[in-house]
Amino acid sequence: MAESHAKVQKAGGGRFCCICNEKRAALKRPKTLEQICRECFYTVFEEEIHQVIMENQLFKPGERIAIGASGGKDSTVLACVLSELNRRHNYGLDLFLLSVDEGITGYRDDSLETVKRNEIQYGLPLKIVSYKDLYGWTMDEIVKIIGLKNNCTFCGVFRRQALDRGAALLKVDKLATGHNADDIAETVLLNILRGDIARLSRCTAITTGEDGPIPRCKPFKYTYEKEIVMYAYFKRLDYFSTECIYSPNAYRGFAREFIKDLERIRPRAILDIIKSGESFRIATSTKMPEQGTCERCGYISSQKWCKACVLLEGLNRGLPKLGIGRTRVSGKDQKKDIKQSSGMKSIASKQCGSLDF
């Protein structure tokens, strides 16, 4: 690639921004391969997200919106950009930060400190909901009982509900999450690799759960991770970057690495995978799970009990394997059992659920 250039230019050397033609270029955009300066980058980065919000009608004036905030790069940049766009374009939104405290010492306690600083930096009210309060268990306590095998299953199932419950407490209309284009491309691939047709069909939707209590939306659906990190770096945003101490993340990590390898060869690949995901039409003969409500807690569920209740029942009865792998929930109907356990098996095989779709 570079060898064809007779003289390699020094960083910041000769190249001008292809938008303003005045300042030195500071980065190469993966989406367009344009070379642009820092100021033009801020402008196009923010305005593209604004366009996505407008074209997809993600928000309505007067709505209360919770930003799912982990203290990591994506949610920190989302909080920063959304509060700026809300001011600049008069969205008329009431924004809140919503964090989940899983109870992981040395990881979540540190990242929550970052979120607390974000609360002050962006002037957004913060609500923290904890696993301990909601379920009576911290992840530290759960890991002590079940070890490091299926812990991500518990955490992922619990987090999804925790965010919904937190959103209900804040009385928000919608939850915005920081999932970026790389995350979504990765999830499309994972759902193909797992044969998870139900998730494959909805994982590229920019807004989900509109029939449920709290819809969720992803303003960064088309935003490259590289640009999010560059934005955070150039703006010196305060974010937390440590991998969860309990997350082996093997399967997802493999897909992530594959996406990153593809991006290096052809950055457009990320958007193209999303486009492919959007274009899939699920055959009408494919059996999709029916959505109902949990008989125990009333949360949306395709089974008699929602996954969180099954897992929690296991923990509280000292049978933590309940809901994991081939364990049976009720012994009445053999056929139903098999269906149930295979449904559970598919969640058991999922690694870290921090990317709930």
Place this chain on the structure above:
Amino acid sequence: MQLTVEFGGGLELLCDSVKIHNVNVETPKGVQQLIMKDLLVWVQKNLIKERPEMFIKGDTVRPGVLVLVNDCDWELSGQLDTTLEEKDVVVFISTLHGG
């Protein structure tokens, strides 16, 4: 050659959680100018204390690691062939950690 090497986005965990390193890097013998390719070898040998596979893949940084030389994306300056000068600041940021 005096350089500042900075790690972010979790990469600092590979070098005793120290983010900023002021270092003196010798230009290899018989070579006129130090380039990023040389620096990567040096960094891997002298600064990375654990899990080098999180930083290097093949002869370059692992995909997902951003590199900036004097706050400029190294994709604009020739990546591995980027030449380094006295007092340059080289930043490595992982994009692979958490959201």
